[in-house]
Every structure is written in structure tokens, then in C-alpha cells.
Amino acid sequence: MSKSISPLAPKSYPTLPAIEGVRIATAEAGIRYKNRTDVLYVAFAKDTAVAGVFTRSKCPSAPVDWCRKNLGKGGARALVVNSGNANAFTGKKGSDAVKLTADFAAKAASCRASQVFIASTGVIGEPLDAMKFKGVLESCEKKAKPLAWVDAAKAIMTTDTFPKVATRTAMIGGVPVTINGIAKGAGMIAPDMATMLSFIFTDAPIAAPVLQALLKKGADKSFNCVTVDSDTSTSDTLLFFATGAAGKRGAPAITLPSDRRLKEFRQELEALLSDLAQQVARDGEGARKFVTVKITGASGAISAKRIAMSVANSPLVKTAVAGEDANWGRVVMAVGKAGEPAERDKLAIWFGDIRVAVKGARDPAYDESATTAYMRGQEITIRVDLGLGRGEATVWTCDLTKEYVEINGDYRS
Amino acid sequence: MSKSISPLAPKSYPTLPAIEGVRIATAEAGIRYKNRTDVLYVAFAKDTAVAGVFTRSKCPSAPVDWCRKNLGKGGARALVVNSGNANAFTGKKGSDAVKLTADFAAKAASCRASQVFIASTGVIGEPLDAMKFKGVLESCEKKAKPLAWVDAAKAIMTTDTFPKVATRTAMIGGVPVTINGIAKGAGMIAPDMATMLSFIFTDAPIAAPVLQALLKKGADKSFNCVTVDSDTSTSDTLLFFATGAAGKRGAPAITLPSDRRLKEFRQELEALLSDLAQQVARDGEGARKFVTVKITGASGAISAKRIAMSVANSPLVKTAVAGEDANWGRVVMAVGKAGEPAERDKLAIWFGDIRVAVKGARDPAYDESATTAYMRGQEITIRVDLGLGRGEATVWTCDLTKEYVEINGDYRS
Numbered sequence: 001m002s003k004s005i006s007p008l009a010p011k012s013y014p015t016l017p018a019i020e021g022v023r024i025a026t027a028e029a030g031i032r033y034k035n036r037t038d039v040l041y042v043a044f045a046k047d048t049a050v051a052g053v054f055t056r057s058k059c060p061s062a063p064v065d066w067c068r069k070n071l072g073k074g075g076a077r078a079l080v081v082n083s084g085n086a087n088a089f090t091g092k093k094g095s096d097a098v099k100l101t102a103d104f105a106a107k108a109a110s111c112r113a114s115q116v117f118i119a120s121t122g123v124i125g126e127p128l129d130a131m132k133f134k135g136v137l138e139s140c141e142k143k144a145k146p147l148a149w150v151d152a153a154k155a156i157m158t159t160d161t162f163p164k165v166a167t168r169t170a171m172i173g174g175v176p177v178t179i180n181g182i183a184k185g186a187g188m189i190a191p192d193m194a195t196m197l198s199f200i201f202t203d204a205p206i207a208a209p210v211l212q213a214l215l216k217k218g219a220d221k222s223f224n225c226v227t228v229d230s231d232t233s234t235s236d237t238l239l240f241f242a243t244g245a246a247g248k249r250g251a252p253a254i255t256l257p258s259d260r261r262l263k264e265f266r267q268e269l270e271a272l273l274s275d276l277a278q279q280v281a282r283d284g285e286g287a288r289k290f291v292t293v294k295i296t297g298a299s300g301a302i303s304a305k306r307i308a309m310s311v312a313n314s315p316l317v318k319t320a321v322a323g324e325d326a327n328w329g330r331v332v333m334a335v336g337k338a339g340e341p342a343e344r345d346k347l348a349i350w351f352g353d354i355r356v357a358v359k360g361a362r363d364p365a366y367d368e369s370a371t372t373a374y375m376r377g378q379e380i381t382i383r384v385d386l387g388l389g390r391g392e393a394t395v396w397t398c399d400l401t402k403e404y405v406e407i408n409g410d411y412r413s
Numbered sequence: 414m415s416k417s418i419s420p421l422a423p424k425s426y427p428t429l430p431a432i433e434g435v436r437i438a439t440a441e442a443g444i445r446y447k448n449r450t451d452v453l454y455v456a457f458a459k460d461t462a463v464a465g466v467f468t469r470s471k472c473p474s475a476p477v478d479w480c481r482k483n484l485g486k487g488g489a490r491a492l493v494v495n496s497g498n499a500n501a502f503t504g505k506k507g508s509d510a511v512k513l514t515a516d517f518a519a520k521a522a523s524c525r526a527s528q529v530f531i532a533s534t535g536v537i538g539e540p541l542d543a544m545k546f547k548g549v550l551e552s553c554e555k556k557a558k559p560l561a562w563v564d565a566a567k568a569i570m571t572t573d574t575f576p577k578v579a580t581r582t583a584m585i586g587g588v589p590v591t592i593n594g595i596a597k598g599a600g601m602i603a604p605d606m607a608t609m610l611s612f613i614f615t616d617a618p619i620a621a622p623v624l625q626a627l628l629k630k631g632a633d634k635s636f637n638c639v640t641v642d643s644d645t646s647t648s649d650t651l652l653f654f655a656t657g658a659a660g661k662r663g664a665p666a667i668t669l670p671s672d673r674r675l676k677e678f679r680q681e682l683e684a685l686l687s688d689l690a691q692q693v694a695r696d697g698e699g700a701r702k703f704v705t706v707k708i709t710g711a712s713g714a715i716s717a718k719r720i721a722m723s724v725a726n727s728p729l730v731k732t733a734v735a736g737e738d739a740n741w742g743r744v745v746m747a748v749g750k751a752g753e754p755a756e757r758d759k760l761a762i763w764f765g766d767i768r769v770a771v772k773g774a775r776d777p778a779y780d781e782s783a784t785t786a787y788m789r790g791q792e793i794t795i796r797v798d799l800g801l802g803r804g805e806a807t808v809w810t811c812d813l814t815k816e817y818v819e820i821n822g823d824y825r826s
Contacts, residue, residue: 125741320821323822329539330644357502401822
């Protein structure tokens with residue numbers, strides 16, 4: 001599906017350590033792609049807690065419905081993810097396919113179907129033939145091993161050009177625990193959601209309600225701050241699994257979100273989520289530049305976020321960045337159209353450290369050549385100060401290039 | 414600025430008749446472009462009534478501020494429009510430039526500055542040198558003539574590839590009156606506004622408050638139903654001038670919006686506004702296909718409009734149309750992300766007359782080859798029935814092509 005690797009891809013991948021209680025396998029089920037893996041199977045030890053946040057689409061996929069229904073029941077024993085088909089808008093066939101997939105996985109993992117979590121990504125509206133998983137998941141269960149993290153991230157790619165992985169460690173009660181995460185993104189990436197697909201794993205002994213609280217807050221600061229094209233997927237799924245295996249090494253069981261021993265874990269989790277979210281923007285379809293939009297001085301945090309998203313989603317701002325054009329007039333336009341409090345004569349705008357506009361007009365010291373030189377870089381920061389209050393927000397996006405149009409004009413055909 | 418004429422351009426232009434009390438001239442003031450007209454001057458007879466609707470941007474241009482301030486004062490005696498520079502986000506320099514322009518025009522037209530209406534379109538943030546209008550407007554006043562409508566439409570173009578004109582006639586109290594209109598569009602075209610720039614002229618004797626009511630309602634059904642790229646301009650201006658000259662031929666003076674003699678006039682005005690609005694979508698930057706999005710069965714009219722705009726603004730829907738791909742899954746996505754009431758299992762989707770999805774899944778009779786053949790056409794209608802209520806909306810847009818990215822990556826440089 002992908003052509004060449006995004007120039008914004010990380011230069012190297014971190015090595016993800018094993019997480020006790022997590023085993024991974026991938027396979028070729030032939031859902032849609034040829035000669036590549038398209039199924040990820042993850043087996044969890046007993047008593048693995050699970051949390052999840054999902055797309056706010058009013059037309060969610062069948063797997064999203066399934067995961068929502070099974071959160072808060074009996075924890076997780078298996079995760080099955082396929083690429084190539086989103087199993088979205090597939091009606092009863094879609095929910096039947098999810099059920100069948102869960103049954104296959106439950107048999108493989110010797111657990112209940114409700115302990116199987118499922119996600120699908122790819123084309124919308126095509127029936128998913130879950131019979132293709134028959135035998136595949138059992139063979140995955142047999143070969144699953146602790147260290148196949150990059151393979152896992154590769155199996156869930158669609159138009160992604162690089163696998164997205166991240167790892168962090170944190171101390172809980174003096175005991176080190178690990179957090180690993182994988183994600184996929186590329187297109188149909190927009191706010192008000194989890195992300196396209198991301199899965200986070202830890203050996204920390206954290207109860208499901210605490211996990212859910214941590215995940216919700218972390219998603220708001222990370223994946224919900226990313227946009228590639230303003231299009232919110234039907235399938236966005238962010239799942240967080242905690243095996244609790246670090247308890248055997250003395251890590252204390254955490255049962256309250258307010259537990260102070262979570263401080264470092266929360267910080268590291270949020271750093272990991274931001275890392276993955278930014279990787280998604282760095283691999284936005286056709287992306288050539290990574291763009292950070294920072295809003296300060298807004299009337300409030302929600303207002304700041306809306307203005308940031310208005311700038312980050314503006315096709316005219318994004319094409320200007322692609323064209324290496326320091327067109328701050330389009331930033332003004334995007335601030336103005338957000339519908340949030342803004343006073344033209346209090347606005348200031350920076351590209352990187354260069355202030356281009358102040359008090360409602362071009363900065364008297366504006367230097368077009370310095371700005372143009374800055375725009376040639378691969379990492380562009382656009383900052384707007386509204387001069388009204390203390391509301392701040394940061395969101396991440398990428399430029400809008402001809403390749404985006406090419407990729408999406410040809411995706412199905 | 415433009416490369417080749419949009420394939421969606423009208424095959425021929427209507428001939429616009431004179432409107433008594435309206436005289437037109439264009440000129441080259443050298444604001445930005447070379448070897449083309451960039452100033453439109455329109456002179457109005459005494460007692461010409463004026464109405465206007467403007468961008469809802471929080472950062473409107475200096476000319477928009479000026480027009481808002483002078484509506485409802487002493488009518489209109491002149492209109493000055495320039496292309497090449499939007500005079501937006503130009504601070505005090507911007508309002509000074511507008512005042513100077515109005516002074517030049519007032520001297521030329523022998524009227525008060527507050528009777529001069531002004532609009533500007535082009536780059537944002539560059540100071541506009543109004544001294545370039547010195548002498549130009551007086552010479553325009555001398556040469557202004559009744560029939561230069563296409564010249565008028567040409568002088569206000571930026572990335573437009575064809576001039577946009579329309580004409581209608583209506584009877585008021587048994588007397589025929591004329592409505593002429595011109596518009597410009599291309600990029601930074603989105604809902605919640607008037608349009609980029611459009612000017613409507615009539616000889617009907619209609620009082621300003623009635624004119625305003627007619628215009629507001631007409632804009633909501635026409636220009637506010639068009640989107641090219643979801644980016645709302647700082648400069649959107651729709652002005653409506655009524656010279657009242659038809660009164661001399663016996664047309665009754667209309668002073669109340671509820672006057673029944675307005676029935677045909679209202680119909681023809683709305684038809685003219687829709688005609689111009691659709692021309693704007695047909696000349697969207699890089700447009701190769703004209704797209705009509707029809708929503709039926711929504712929970713209400715506002716909900717229907719929001720869903721229609723969500724579909725029409727979706728980059729993934731628009732690139733699919735550009736790629737001639739009947740990717741109705743992306744339509745589902747766009748319905749789902751709108752945040753409006755929608756039930757997956759009640760949705761039905763048509764491309765043209767071909768129903769592709771029904772009851773939350775692919776239509777059992779779905780014929781990909783027929784749909785693909787339909788997508789090769791130049792006029793694409795996407796219809797979604799939500800099966801919930803009686804809310805309906807129709808909006809117009811165009812496809813998203815590589816040319817859009819090209820035009821907007823190169824616009825300033």
C-alpha cells in the first residue's frame with residue numbers, strides 16, 4: 001500500500017523489552033493484502049486488566065461495538081487485530097464476523113469470547129470473512145513469543161509507511177514496571193477519538209478502573225491532539241492492557257486513580273502516548289513535514305484546542321506548509337474561522353522563533369527570507385498568541401501534499 | 414494566477430442587460446497582478462438601497478469592517494472592489510487604506526465616503542497601497558458604462574478560472590425588473606458566510622431593510638451551502654444594490670418583507686444566488702468534478718446541513734471523487750464524524766441513482782461496475798438518507814485534486 005517511507009520516520013526504533021504476561025504472534029490470513037502479515041494475535045496471562053477509549057463516530061465499526069460491550073467484564077486474555085478490512089458498516093454480517101473471530105481466539109486462548117478484544121482497520125463497507133482466521137489464531141497461540149513488538153506494529157499497518165512503537169519504564173512503589181505501545185495511523189486521523197488503532201501494554205498491577213482513568217486522560221493529551229486530515233475514523237481504538245506480573249516482583253497493586261505512587265507511571269504513560277501520537281502525525285498520508293501548532297493566550301483551554309485544530313485542519317495552512325510558504329495570512333484565516341473569541345488587534349503569530357505578525361498586522365521587523373529559510377525545514381512550529389487569557393493547547397499534524405491526494409484517490413482501486 | 418479553465422465552467426455566458434442606475438468600469442491599478450484588470454468601480458444613481466451579509470470570521474478584513482459600519486446609513490453611490498490584496502490583518506494601515514479608497518471614490522462619484530462600499534480579495538496580511546487608486550477611480554467614473562458585466566466579473570478574479578455572472582427577471586406589481594449578479598470564489602470557500610465576494614444589482618424599488626431580509630435568506634440557501642475547502646475567508650462579502658429605477662416604469666415601492674408582490678422576485682433572486690454559488694463550486698481550486706451532497710431523513714434541517722457539510726468537507730470523500738472511486742465507506746465515515754444523530758442500521762447511500770448501501774451494510778444488489786461508470790462523470794450526486802426524520806439539506810462542492818495542493822502550495826511565491 002505504501003510507496004516510500006515517510007521522511008519524518010524515526011531514524012531508529014527503540015528495542016522494546018518483554019512484558020511478563022504478554023505473548024505476540026502475527027500471521028498472513030489473506031484478508032486483503034498479499035505477501036505481508038495482516039493479523040496480530042496477543043495472548044495475555046490470567047487476570048490481565050483492560051481499559052479502552054474509542055471513536056466518537058456515530059457509525060462505529062463492529063469491533064468497536066464489541067470492545068465497548070466487553071470492557072469492564074472479565075478482563076482480557078487475547079487481542080486480535082486485522083488490517084485490510086475495517087469491518088465497519090457491515091451490518092449483521094459484521095457483528096457475526098466479530099463473534100466468530102472471538103470464538104476462534106477464545107478456543108485458541110482457552111478463555112471466554114468476552115475476554116477477547118478485537119480491532120480491524122482497512123476498507124469500510126466490505127464484509128469481513130472471519131473464516132480466514134480459522135486455524136490461524138490457534139497456530140498464532142502456539143508460536144506466540146514475548147519479543148515480536150515490531151512485527152506486531154507491522155501487521156496492523158495500512159497506508160502507514162513505518163511501524164510505530166514506543167517504550168517507557170516507571171517506578172511504582174520502588175519497583176520498575178514497563179509500558180510498551182504500538183500504533184497505526186496514516187489517514188482518517190482526526191480529533192475526538194482515541195486514534196486509528198493503538199495498543200498499550202504494561203506489567204504494572206493496576207486495576208481496570210484506574211487503567212481506564214489513566215488512559216482517558218492520556219488520550220486527551222496525545223491522540224486527541226493529532227490530526228492528519230480532519231476525518232474521524234469509524235474504527236478508532238486505543239486499548240491498554242495491564243498483566244499485573246510486576247506484582248510478583250513486589251510492585252504494589254494500585255486500585256485508586258488518586259494513588260500517589262502512580263505519579264511517575266502517569267508521566268511515562270503520557271510521554272509514551274504522545275510519542276506514538278506524534279509518530280502517527282509523522283506518518284500522515286503523504287506527509288513531508290511535521291507540524292506543531294501551539295496556541296497560547298486563548299480565553300480558555302477548550303477554546304485554545306478548537307483554534308489549534310482549526311489551524312491544524314485548514315487545507316490552506318497545510319498546503320502552504322507543503323509549499324514551504326510562510327503564509328501566516330492563512331493562519332489568521334484559520335484562527336478567525338474557528339468561531340472562538342479572538343481579537344484581530346491582539347493576535348501575534350510565530351513560525352518557529354520568528355514573530356511574523358503582532359497587534360493585528362505584519363511584524364514591523366518581519367524578515368521574509370529568514371522565515372522562508374525556516375519553512376524549508378522538516379519540523380515546523382506555528383504559534384499563535386491570542387492575548388486574551390491563559391488558555392493553551394498544542395496539536396500535531398502534517399502538511400497536505402499531492403501525495404495525500406494520490407494515495408486517497410487510489411486507495412481502493 | 415489560473416492555469417486552465419475549469420472543465421466545469423459554463424459552456425456559454427448569459428448576456429446581462431443594463432440595470433438603470435448602474436454604471437460599471439474596470440481598470441489596472443497594479444495592486445499585484447500584471448497585464449490584467451484588478452479594480453472594479455460601480456457607480457449607482459441617487460437613492461440606491463444596499464444590503465449586505467459578511468464573513469463570520471472573528472478576524473474580518475478592513476473592508477468588511479467598513480461595509481458593516483456603513484450599512485443602514487445613507488444608501489450606496491459607489492462600489493470599489495480590488496483583487497490581489499485582501500487588506501485583511503493589516504491593522505491601522507488597513508483601515509486607513511479603506512478610508513483613503515473611499516475618499517477617492519467619494520470625490521469621483523460626488524458623494525459621501527460612507528456611501529462607498531468596498532471589498533478586497535487576495536493575499537492576507539500585506540499592506541494595501543491605496544494611493545494606487547488615486548486618479549484611477551476618477552477615470553473609472555468618467556468611462557463607466559451600463560453593460561460591462563463580464564469585465565466586472567473578470568476584474569475581481571484571483572485563482573478563479575472563469576468569470577461568474579448570472580441574470581434573472583421578475584415581475585413586481587406587473588412590472589418587469591432585472592436582477593444581475595457577479596461572484597468570485599475559487600479557494601478559502603466554506604460555509605457560515607456570504608461568499609468570497611458577490612455583488613447583486615437590481616432596478617427594483619425595494620427598501621434597504623427588505624433587501625437585507627431577502628439577501629440573508631437567499632444567502633443561507635445558496636452561498637452558505639457551498640464549500641470548496643472548509644476554509645472560511647476573512648473577506649467574504651455579499652452586497653445587494655437596488656437602484657429603484659424600475660419605479661419610474663411603474664414598479665411599486667416595496668417597504669415590507671412580507672409584501673406578497675415579492676413572491677416572484679424572491680424566487681428569481683434565490684435562483685440567481687444558487688446559480689452563482691454553484692458556479693463558485695464549479696470553479697473550486699483544482700476542481701474536476703462538481704459534487705452535490707443531498708441529505709434526507711435527518712432528525713432536523715440543521716442536523717441535515719451539518720451532516721451534508723461533514724460529507725462535503727471530508728478530504729477522504731473528496732479525494733475518492735477525484736479518483737473516480739465509489740468509496741461509500743468514506744461517506745459513512747463522514748456521516749459518523751458529524752456528531753449528529755445517525756443510526757448505522759438505518760442509513761442508505763446513493764451515488765446518483767445507484768443505491769450502494771442500505772440498512773447499515775452494502776446493498777445486496779450493489780453493482781460496482783455501474784457505480785464506477787457513474788463516478789467517471791463530471792457531475793456527481795451523493796445522497797444519504799438517515800431514516801430518522803424529515804430533515805433535508807443540499808450542499809455543493811467539488812473534488813479535491815492534486816491541482817488544489819499545487820495551486821495552494823504556490824499561491825504566494
